Amino acid sequence: MDDPITRDTTVDALERRLRDAIIDGRHPVGALLPPERELAASYGVNRTTLKHAFVRLMQAGLVETRHGVGTRVRDFWRLGTAELLPSLVLRDGAWLAEIFEVRRQVGTLIGELAARRATARDVAALRQQVAAVRAGGDADQVQLADAEFHRTLARATGNRVYLLMTNTLLGGYLPVRQALARPFQDAAAAADRLHPVAEAVAAGDERAARRALEAYMTDTEGLMRTTDGQRPGREP
Structure with a gap:
């Protein structure tokens, strides 16, 4: 289980940890991230905070979210932009x-x-x-x-x-x-x-x-x- 995040910088810290995990390959390209409830619990945050972090990661081109499917890591080295x-x-x-x-x-x-x-x-x-x-x-x-x-x-x-x-x-x-x-x-x-x-x-x-x-x-x-x-x- 990942270390819980302090409440004073939740979205920023969560975005940073997820971003590093994706770029480091701990969440491989093409893989689905764990379900929202499970991922939020592993970081000690609520799902609203997780959704805010996902929005930032989507804007950076790291993930894509599809209703009914989940959030998948994009092939950012091939499809990513500046x-x-x-x-x-x-x-x-x-x-x-x-x-x-x-x-x-x-x-x-x-x-x-x-x-x-x-x-x-x-x-x-x-x-x-x-x-x-x-x-x-x-x-x-x-x-x-x-x-x-x-x-x-x-x-x-x-x-x-x-x-x-x-x-x-x-x-x-x-x-x-x-x-x-x-x-x-x-x-x-x-x-x-x-x-x-x-x-x-x-x-x-x-x-x-x-x-x-x-x-x-x-x-x-x-x-x-x-x-x-x-x-x-x-x-x-």
């Missing part, structure tokens, strides 16, 4: 290195294309987001404003797929952003890193946009990887 990233990052911080790699590659492509296609309205929106970063009252506000800058940059490409890809990458690490806050503790410095990107796009200079984004990615990634000894990964 919606799984937040769950994987929370479980194992090593995923961040792979997110950073894609972030660098996709981010520079987006910057080049934005420099080629941005309208005057896009440029104004980018400059407005730089100002929003500079005006952030704390690291969390600055980080969220920084994320919005990258959405605005992706929107400036005129390609909606890049915007969705940007949302996916942001979704991979924003859930653990408190452990990645060092680049955003100084609002002015954070804005200064973005300013050259916005101005390169404004000038229509693709090479300058790429260089500015490479510098941004290198600086922020380096700071994120050395954040105050805090390492995103398996939750306590």
Whole structure:
């Protein structure tokens, strides 16, 4: 029998334990999970709590529930999408290195294309987001404003797929952003890193946009990887 879960974090803790059990293979792909009543009893929770955890697992693409059949583990390595990233990052911080790699590659492509296609309205929106970063009252506000800058940059490409890809990458690490806050503790410095990107796009200079984004990615990634000894990964 699994250890009972403390009542103060029931849904979060239950989701985490079930998620780890599925990814570790303790509930194999294709297998039905135990009946709800049995599973709830094994964790010391009620069925309502279990259903809430199931909803989160379904949203992450780990399970599917069919009326009259039960809840089955999906073949998430074959059918899973980037919606799984937040769950994987929370479980194992090593995923961040792979997110950073894609972030660098996709981010520079987006910057080049934005420099080629941005309208005057896009440029104004980018400059407005730089100002929003500079005006952030704390690291969390600055980080969220920084994320919005990258959405605005992706929107400036005129390609909606890049915007969705940007949302996916942001979704991979924003859930653990408190452990990645060092680049955003100084609002002015954070804005200064973005300013050259916005101005390169404004000038229509693709090479300058790429260089500015490479510098941004290198600086922020380096700071994120050395954040105050805090390492995103398996939750306590």
